[in-house]
Amino acid sequence: MARSGLTRMDVKRARDALLAQGQHTSIDAIRIALGNTGSKTTIHRYLKELEEEEGASLTRAGSLSDAIQDLVARLAARLHEEAQALVDEQATASAAQRQQAQAEMAKLAADRAALQAQFTAAGAALSSEQDAHADARLTLHRRDLDVERLTQQVRDQTARLAEQENFRQSLEEKLVHARDALEHFRTASREQREQEARRHEQQVQQLQAELRQANQSAIVRQNEITQLNKDNARLIAETGALARQLHEQQALGERLQTTLNQALADVARSDAGQEAMRTTLDTHVEELAHARETLASLTAERAHLAAQIDAQQLLLAEYRARPGIEGTPGPSRQISHQKDTAS
Incomplete structure (x- = not known):
């Protein structure tokens, strides 16, 4: 069920997080990042508003001096590098967590098989x-x-x-x-x-x-x-x-x-x-x-x-x-x- 009180700022933060992770900012991805809350129509409307505001900002940025644009480019590149490093670190941690989770799942599966065998033996012994x-x-x-x-x-x-x-x-x-x-x-x-x-x-x-x-x-x-x-x-x-x-x-x-x-x-x-x-x-x-x-x-x-x-x-x-x-x-x-x- 969609979460009540979804704001444009929530959508912006979810989009920026996806951009920082290098993922595509689709409506479904943003909705998943929001915890499967919010209607797609509302998310699409907020995304459109954000794109319009960013387009206007870019238009205003054209009138800035080249020095400022260069500074902004460098800052953007630095931010992109930091975001990419953060994304790589989170990907490594996620892979380690996934491997650990897979190992735990394998262990749980083995424990489940052992418990199933014990249960079968206990059932036979009980019979x-x-x-x-x-x-x-x-x-x-x-x-x-x-x-x-x-x-x-x-x-x-x-x-x-x-x-x-x-x-x-x-x-x-x-x-x-x-x-x-x-x-x-x-x-x-x-x-x-x-x-x-x-x-x-x-x-x-x-x-x-x-x-x-x-x-x-x-x-x-x-x-x-x-x-x-x-x-x-x-x-x-x-x-x-x-x-x-x-x-x-x-x-x-x-x-x-x-x-x-x-x-x-x-x-x-x-x-x-x-x-x-x-x-x-x-x-x-x-x-x-x-x-x-x-x-x-x-x-x-x-x-x-x-x-x-x-x-x-x-x-x-x-x-x-x-x-x-x-x-x-x-x-x-x-x-x-x-x-x-x-x-």
Whole structure:
């Protein structure tokens, strides 16, 4: 856009500068020297006015003396020489600046090529790093799934362990009850055996007393039979009576023997009941041992799962330590909290 307020003096200074540099004073050159400002019409008008004034000045100069004209010619030549020297100096400086600018441009071009190569390499490295990051995220996701699966297994094993612990406690309570029952049965059996032994002893003593009484009666009867041998009729009658009494005594002895056998059978049955209780107790003891073995197996399996979780967490920490995936969210704190709860 044309600059407002362009004066004839500005145009004159631009023209004189071009003349001093030995360049043609065209309208475009003057406009470029003015910084691409001003309209061409205005510049042309001012140039025309300057030429008219200089023509009039030259006309007036014709009337001057030759000495003055010679002085003016010499001054003009001197000015032209000085202007030419200034122009040459500025041309040399401009050429040096142009060479320096070209060198800087070449350096900038080389730097640009190097930066372009670095950018290309950085782009390739970024693409490779993005691929590696994607693979690491996929691997991390798989590890998270493995950790979640192992954590669920630990929770299941913990639940099974709790069930086994409850079952073991139940067996121990049953064992305590069985021991109490066995002790009670032993006490009752001992008391019953003592009672049966006392009753048997009383029965034996009673049988012995009856046997002694029977023996005494037999001796008495035998004496009577001996004494009654003299009387055949009474002997026969008394012999028959004694035979019947002897038969009754034998029947009584058989009944007493049966009672004794029954008492012995009762004692044997008591021993058999105690043996059955012992068998039941042994069965409970075996069940308790089996439960303890199961508990030990579950404890070992839980330790194995804890070791697997530690290994997974270590692998997870190694993946997170790699560049590009340190900030990737993970369930480490949750895995750590769940692992402490399972332990």
